[in-house]
Amino acid sequence: MGNYVKRFSAFDRVVHWVLAIAFFVLVMSGLGLFAHTFFSYFDFFGGPEQGILAHKIAGIVFLITSILLFFAHAKDTCRFDSDDGRWFKGFGGYLSKDQPEIPQGKFNAGQKLFALFSIIATVILGLTGYVIWDPTSMERGLTQFSLMLHGLFFILFVMGAVVHIYLATIGNPGTIDGMLWGQVKKIWAKKHASKWYQEVGGKD
Amino acid sequence: MKHKAFMIDTSRCIACRSCQVACKQWNKLPAEATVNSGSYENPPKLTAYLHNKIEFIETEENGEFKWLFLNKRCMHCSEAGCMKVCPSVGALYRTEDGLVAYNKDKCIGCNYCVNGCPFDVPRYDAQNKIAKCHGCFDRVENGLQPACVKACPTGTLLFGDRDQLIATAKTSGKPIYGETALSGLGAMYLLDNKPQDYNLAANPTIPTSIFLWKDVIKPLGILGFWGAVGVAMLHYVTVGPKQLEENGTEKGGGNHG
Numbered sequence: 086m087g088n089y090v091k092r093f094s095a096f097d098r099v100v101h102w103v104l105a106i107a108f109f110v111l112v113m114s115g116l117g118l119f120a121h122t123f124f125s126y127f128d129f130f131g132g133p134e135q136g137i138l139a140h141k142i143a144g145i146v147f148l149i150t151s152i153l154l155f156f157a158h159a160k161d162t163c164r165f166d167s168d169d170g171r172w173f174k175g176f177g178g179y180l181s182k183d184q185p186e187i188p189q190g191k192f193n194a195g196q197k198l199f200a201l202f203s204i205i206a207t208v209i210l211g212l213t214g215y216v217i218w219d220p221t222s223m224e225r226g227l228t229q230f231s232l233m234l235h236g237l238f239f240i241l242f243v244m245g246a247v248v249h250i251y252l253a254t255i256g257n258p259g260t261i262d263g264m265l266w267g268q269v270k271k272i273w274a275k276k277h278a279s280k281w282y283q284e285v286g287g288k289d
Numbered sequence: 290m291k292h293k294a295f296m297i298d299t300s301r302c303i304a305c306r307s308c309q310v311a312c313k314q315w316n317k318l319p320a321e322a323t324v325n326s327g328s329y330e331n332p333p334k335l336t337a338y339l340h341n342k343i344e345f346i347e348t349e350e351n352g353e354f355k356w357l358f359l360n361k362r363c364m365h366c367s368e369a370g371c372m373k374v375c376p377s378v379g380a381l382y383r384t385e386d387g388l389v390a391y392n393k394d395k396c397i398g399c400n401y402c403v404n405g406c407p408f409d410v411p412r413y414d415a416q417n418k419i420a421k422c423h424g425c426f427d428r429v430e431n432g433l434q435p436a437c438v439k440a441c442p443t444g445t446l447l448f449g450d451r452d453q454l455i456a457t458a459k460t461s462g463k464p465i466y467g468e469t470a471l472s473g474l475g476a477m478y479l480l481d482n483k484p485q486d487y488n489l490a491a492n493p494t495i496p497t498s499i500f501l502w503k504d505v506i507k508p509l510g511i512l513g514f515w516g517a518v519g520v521a522m523l524h525y526v527t528v529g530p531k532q533l534e535e536n537g538t539e540k541g542g543g544n545h546g
C-alpha cells in the first residue's frame with residue numbers, strides 16, 4: 086500500500102500520451118495554415134506539403150486515441166451529481182485559498198466538463214477535417230463552413246488545453262503523477278477526489 | 290495607385306474565342322481533350338489550362354433563341370477572397386497595376402483559395418499549384434496589352450486605366466457590373482441583361498464563413514490563446530496552486546472528520 090493509490094492503468098497512460106503528442110503535432114502543423122505569423126512553423130516538418138501530411142496523419146491518430154480515452158473513462162466522466170453543481174458554483178475552489186474542497190468522484194466537475202468538450206470537439210474537428218481533406222472535393226458552401234468550424238474548434242481546444250495543462254501540472258501539484266506512473270499520493274486523492282478515494286478503499 | 294482593369298462589353302462579343310486561344314498560346318497552356326456537351330460552349334468550365342473562356346448562355350427573347358456571350362475569367366477583385374484565405378505569403382499577390390497574380394513556387398497546393406473566391410475561379414494544375422488568369426502581368430509590366438485583349442477582333446475586351454475605362458463605358462448608358470462590388474473589380478462587364486442572366490451574382494461578397502474564419506475567429510483566437518495563458522499565470526501568482534500538505538492536514542481542506 087504505502088502512501089500511494091492506483092489511478093490510471095498503463096493503457097490509460099499510453100493512450101493519453103500518444104494523444105498529447107498527436108495534439109501537439111496537430112497544433113504546430115495547423116498553425117502554419119491558420120495565420121501568416123505561424124507559416125514558418127512548417128519548417129519543423131520540412132515544408133508546407135509535409136506539414137499538411139503530418140497534420141492528416143496526426144489527425145487520424147488523435148481521433149482514434151481520443152475516442153479510446155473517452156470510452157475508457159466514460160463511466161466516470163458522463164455522470165454529474167449535486168456535488169458537481171456545488172463545485173461549479175464555487176468555481177472549483179480556484180478563486181480563493183480559503184474555500185473547503187467539495188467532495189468529488191474520480192474526476193472533478195471541471196475535468197468531466199473538459200472530457201465531454203474534448204470528445205465533442207474531436208468529433209467536430211474530425212468531421213470537418215474529413216470535409217477539408219481535399220478542399221475541392223465537396224460542395225463549396227460545406228467546405229467553407231467546415232474551414233470555419235475547424236478553425237473555431239481548434240482555437241477553443243487550444244485554450245482548453247492551456248487550462249488543462251496548467252491545472253494538471255503546477256496548478257495542482259501531484260496531479261501529473263497519476264498520468265506519469267499510474268498512482269497518486271493518498272493525500273492528493275483525499276483532497277481532490279475524496280468520494281473516489283473512499284470508493285477505492287482509502288481509509289483515514 | 291492607378292489601377293488597371295478589363296472592361297468587357299458583352300454585346301460586342303461574337304464568340305470567336307480568339308481570347309481563349311491567345312491566352313493558351315502566350316501562357317503555353319496545353320490543349321485538353323473535351324467532349325461534346327450538346328452546346329457550342331467548350332470546355333464547359335475554366336480549367337487549370339484555360340484561364341478565360343466564353344460562356345454560351347442560351348436564352349429566349351421575344352420567342353426567339355438568343356445567345357448571351359460572357360468572357361469568364363478571374364475578376365481581379367480589390368477585396369480578393371482568394372488572397373484572404375491563402376496561407377502562403379506571396380503565393381497570391383497584387384501587382385503594381387492592381388491585378389491579382391500568383392507565384393507558383395510559393396503556392397503550397399492547399400487548395401484553399403477556390404473556397405475564398407466568390408466567382409469559383411482558381412484551379413489547380415497537375416502539380417496541385419494554383420492556375421488562373423494573372424492579367425498577363427508580365428506583358429502589362431512591359432507596356433503590352435494582355436494577350437486575350439490584343440487578340441480580340443471586336444473590341445469586346447478592353448484593358449487600361451480603370452477610371453478611364455469606367456468614364457468611357459458610362460457614355461454608353463449601360464450599367465457597369467463590378468464598378469464598386471468587392472471594392473471594385475479589376476474585370477468589369479457591360480451587360481445587356483440582368484447579372485443573374487449571365488450567372489453572375491448581383492452582389493458578389495466574400496463568403497460569410499470565410500469572413501468569420503479569417504476576420505473574427507483568427508484574431509479573437511490568437512487573443513484567446515494568450516488570454517488563457519495569462520489567466521493561468523495570474524492565477525498561479527495570485528490565488529496560487531492547491532498545495533498538498535505532507536502531514537495530511539491540508540490547508541482549507543473541508544473533507545475530513
Ligand code: HEM
Nearest residue numbers: 111115116118119144148210211214217218235236239242
Ligand atoms: C480530429 C482529427 C483531425 C483531422 C482529421 C484534421 C484534419 C485536417 C485537415 C485535412 C486540414 C486541412 C489540411 C489541408 O489544408 O490540406 C486541417 C487543417 C487544420 N487543422 Fe486539423 N484535423 C484534426 C484535428 C485538429 C486538431 C486537434 C487541431 C488543433 C487543436 C487542428 C488544427 C487545425 C488547423 C489550425 C488547421 C488549419 C485550418 C484553419 O486555420 O482552420 N486540427 N485539419
Ligand code: SF4
Nearest residue numbers: 363364366370371406
Ligand atoms: S475572382 Fe476569385 S480568384 Fe480572382 S481575384 Fe477575385 S477572389 Fe481572387
Ligand code: SF4
Nearest residue numbers: 375396397399400402
Ligand atoms: S492553393 Fe496556393 S495560391 Fe491557393 S491558397 Fe493555397 S497556397 Fe495560396
Ligand code: SF4
Nearest residue numbers: 312341422425435437
Ligand atoms: S489576361 Fe492573360 S492570363 Fe488572363 S485571360 Fe487574358 S491572356 Fe489569359
